[in-house]
Amino acid sequence: MPSEGVRRSGRQARHAQRAAKPVVDPCPPGQSGGAFKPLTPSEIDQIYDTALRLLETLGMGNVPDRLAADLRAAGALPGTQDRLLFPPAMVERAIATAAKTFTFHGRDAGRSIDVGGDRVYFGTGGAAVQTLDIDSGLYRPSTLTDLHDFTRLQDTLANVSWFTRCCVATDVPDVSDLDINTVYALVRNTTKPVATSFTLAEHVAPIVEMLDIVAGGPGEFAKRPFLKAHISPVISPLRYGEDAVDVVYECVAHNIPMSCITAAQAGATAPATMAGFLAQSLAETLASLVMVNTIKPGFPMVFSNWPFIVDLRTGSFAGGSGETAILNAASAQITNWLGLPSGVAASMTDAKAIDAQYGAEKGITSLAAALAGANLIYESSGMTASLLGASFEAFVLDNEMHSHTYRALRGIEVSEENLGFDAICQSVLGDGHFLGSAHTYAAMERDYFYPELADRQEPRTWQIEGAKDAWSSARQAAKEVLETHHPRYLTAEQDAEIRKRFRILS
Template sequence: MNAQRGKRGGRLERLAQRAAKPAVDPCPPGQVGGAYKPLTEAEIQRIYNTALDLLENLGMGEVPPRLQADLLAAGARDNGAGRLLFPPSLVAAAVDQAAKTFTLHGRDPARSIEVGGNRVYFGTGGAAVQTLDMESRAYRSSTLQDLHDFTRLQDVLANVSWFTRCCVATDVPDNFDLDVNTVYALLKNTSKPTATSFTLAEHVAPIVEMLDIAAGGPGEFARRPFLKAHISPVISPLRYGEDAVDVVYECIRHNIPISCITAAQAGATAPATLAGFLAQSLAETLASLVMVHAISPGFPMIFSNWPLVIDLRTGAFSGGSGETAVLNAASAQLSNWLGLPSGVACSMTDAKAIDAQYGMEKGLTSLTAALAGGNLIYESSGMTASLLGASFEAFVLDDEMHSHSYRALRGIEVSEENLGYAAICEAVLGDGHFLGGQHTYAAMERDYFYPSLADRDQPRTWAEKGAQDAWGVANIRARQILKDHHPEYLTPEQDREIRARFRIL
């Protein structure tokens, strides 16, 4: 009887141990990427040389006067036909003097991340104009309330390492009010590193005043900037966009780190051939880097070369394709080869529902980009419907998917202890199995990720629990988070001061 009681107690102890959170996270953000190399060294060199040829011989068109003066002073040449040409020496100087690593600060210092090198982080991006409603499971126009809800939802998701507003509040028609209220939603609901976009350059300075209030006083934000700007200063093919260039100048003036995004589309604004696409897209992202170099050498910039693909039969954007996967992986490889902090865009499923297409496309594209070593993988959380949609359920499902990706990146640690020679001998000469052994318990805590959403039950048990699909399980989890998590990252005094100076809706 005593032996039976002891055996039962041991089983209960093991069950409790399995249910508990691991003592060591087996797959934290920031795992090392770069093992997947879709391009050979010779192919990288040919693509880079073609990009240099494009910049030296074609250069950039529609250069705003202020930028033209700065580029000429830095070593660009005017071809006399409305284009500025960038000699290879100028490009090399921009790459050489670029910020290779820098910190993306969170308002909570513990949530800051170091960008660059070979570390991989998943985060968000996007400007979804539709939200997948949790009640009706139908798409509707995104609202400011959705943005607040998305921001506080992701605040508890460990694998979303920074948060860029994922949707556009379509119920805020005024552009200044939209920019202000977008940043306010970030300040109120998360202490992670954040990012936003500015519609016009004149919106930057007043929003920095709001950021200063949250940071503790005038000038405090610039000392430790916890928000970066997403800007697309290059319009494909090979010309600058004046409004976006103006935003770049203002962000640099206020010490706002920038992600300069090139988002060409294969077969539309860039060649349909993958190699030709990569050459043009690389040239355009280098043109952004040369621009920043001419304004302020070494200013923190994410080299965000985002190859986008369209379905050449219909012209529809194709975010979940194999071509998207390999192009963004190659982009990450090229950026890392240059030693620049890389940004790519993956996990942009074309699926509208949380279904098999959704899971296949997200898993394929996000893991490929991670294996290639993309430092910041944008659009990787919450996005659906070819970036037109955002989903609460998708956020929690993607967060769990990222854990699996990080576990794959972590790889296999080969050590004397892990090889388990003694444990194998003990099992063979003893009980004949490894269940309950200390070697197994140690690995269970250290080496394995246990999902909380993915179902691993037997079919009968799954049916007895209600036969929920992933969408249903994620809906329950998202609802629970939104019910329980109401952060207040602004003090009442800060909130009053912001509301006294801005129209907070």
């Protein structure tokens, strides 16, 4: 029998092992999705056929002259009211030639992600104009400093696989300054894949000059683009937006991958019925795909069909609703059926506080999108208040939530070892329990995720340690990161060159 000292030493070693990072991450990003299929094959066929009929019969309105010429050359036909009609063969040719996968590069190659197939990644989006202040717990206008701080914070979060600017710097009124300083905040504070929006097409080329400085010289960014554009070239219902189309042309010219986002609203800019909504929004996102692949076949584009729900009683956005959960899951399923890189928006809670509503809405919508196999799940980290707000505490809580989701996606591995026949026999005939067995220890490290923020203590210990809620724990964690993580991802020479050529405000 081992001595008490030996047993105590073993217990201390086990505690140290539990406190350390697992040798094998039980739930890394990029797990396979697609098990949840809210639509039957027949229903997908009906929605797709209706989308093709809409493009063939109604087509697209407000087509800018340059795009109209390109589309007509590719087979578009004239319709009523100066609309252009897309024959089904034209649409299906675009689907066939479209990029099915592509690498979304990080400046750090180890942070790049492969988009497409059945891989699921959580990231950000949004254009919040308010920040939930980490000290007061109240909302205030978002600032450029907030954007830098959000970027620094998420740089430490493993489950935010790419970072799109999550808030608008409302203290930068000039749109050129805003676009330039937004991108500067991204490249200064993270080496993950990043994304932004361009207010005007003429802002693209100057920003690419900045990205070339970061990448190592003229033309270097285009060889391995680490920034993606978020563009909404289609305005529901079924018409193009000229400024956004101009941005598309510029992004193609500079080899900037893009997410072409359709953001129809059920009952407002699209049918209130879910099937009708899916048919129209699919047609609109296909119109973006036709446009991109007419300009340059095979250009990297995320098919970003984002169903948005409004409360039809009040007109308020309902981003945390069950309807949002099922429609985004269905959108991902349809896009995956087409074989295209899919993007949806989920975890868009309508809650203002970090409370029960927040947790319920984020959990149900993000899990549904992941189980359906959405490749990129936007808005999934940090967003609150129906996308009007962004929160530091939300970022760290959502990061932990995504680990649980990835663990669910990983599923159950059935093998002779995992079935545990011998381990069951040994425990039944031996100690009568599984505590401390080698089989249990192996599973503990390999198969289970242990959260850092979620409280699993018994009530008395929780009370003794301050009875903290999730908001308080997340605030403390976020503050620790913001106080200690000050990355320098630009060299002094790069920063000086950027500041010499651009008006940097921070």
